[in-house]
Amino acid sequence: NAGVTQTPKFRILKIGQSMTLQCTQDMNHNYMYWYRQDPGMGLKLIYYSVGAGITDKGEVPNGYNVSRSTTEDFPLRLELAAPSQTSVYFCASSRTPGQGAHEQYFGPGTRLTVT
Amino acid sequence: DQQVKQNSPSLSVQEGRISILNCDYTNSMFDYFLWYKKYPAEGPTFLISISSIKDKNEDGRFTVFLNKSAKHLSLHIVPSQPGDSAVYFCAASEDAGKSTFGDGTTLTVKP
Numbered sequence: 050n051a052g053v054t055q056t057p058k059f060r061i062l063k064i065g066q067s068m069t070l071q072c073t074q075d076m077n078h079n080y081m082y083w084y085r086q087d088p089g090m091g092l093k094l095i096y097y098s099v100g101a102g103i104t105d106k107g108e109v110p111n112g113y114n115v116s117r118s119t120t121e122d123f124p125l126r127l128e129l130a131a132p133s134q135t136s137v138y139f140c141a142s143s144r145t146p147g148q149g150a151h152e153q154y155f156g157p158g159t160r161l162t163v164t
Numbered sequence: 165d166q167q168v169k170q171n172s173p174s175l176s177v178q179e180g181r182i183s184i185l186n187c188d189y190t191n192s193m194f195d196y197f198l199w200y201k202k203y204p205a206e207g208p209t210f211l212i213s214i215s216s217i218k219d220k221n222e223d224g225r226f227t228v229f230l231n232k233s234a235k236h237l238s239l240h241i242v243p244s245q246p247g248d249s250a251v252y253f254c255a256a257s258e259d260a261g262k263s264t265f266g267d268g269t270t271l272t273v274k275p
Contacts, residue, residue, distance in 0.1 A: 082262075092253070092265040093265075094262060094263075145261070151196045151213060151257050157207050158206070158207050
């Protein structure tokens with residue numbers, strides 16, 4: 050049971066390039082989330098999904114896109130990378146809230162630098 | 165406006181003593197509160213949670229207290245151990261599942 054896995058671990062992008070951050074979970078969780086963490090700050094929600102085919106914006110969605118074609122995968126797409134997107138990105142998953150379980154399970158993160 | 169605030173960026177305690185980490189929130193719709201622990205270069209891991217219908221939840225050395233009238237919660241670690249040194253995030257969620265995180269408190273437990 051690998052939990053939540055993310056690839057790549059590190060990436061350096063040039064301004065204007067695009068990339069996809071991959072996230073996979075093997076816990077059959079319906080809910081999945083993407084966060085970014087800037088230095089000294091908490092986690093800011095970028096996008097989330099409550100199930101395959103359903104996604105919604107979080108607090109800081111600009112510059113990002115997501116898709117959820119399967120329960121397991123929730124990739125995050127960066128188009129036209131900008132220096133402001135330099136951050137550590139975390140993917141997380143959880144069981145359906147309301148079933149007494151609100152805790153999220155996080156991947157190890159992807160450290161992205163845009164120069 | 166930050167809805168979840170951890171006003172102490174850092175805390176240093178001696179091994180064996182109590183660590184108290186604090187968190188304040190502003191949104192009265194939050195009904196579930198969680199603490200996560202994060203080591204460098206790793207993702208956060210869930211530590212302990214509390215529902216808004218309770219005022220205390222205990223799990224081994226970790227206890228979370230909730231004061232709804234003051235919109236305040238705290239995490240107590242007794243006794244503190246060097247392995248507890250990490251960043252601790254407070255988070256709050258509504259029934260929809262989305263969590264709002266504080267900026268974290270870095271705990272250092274000195275041997």
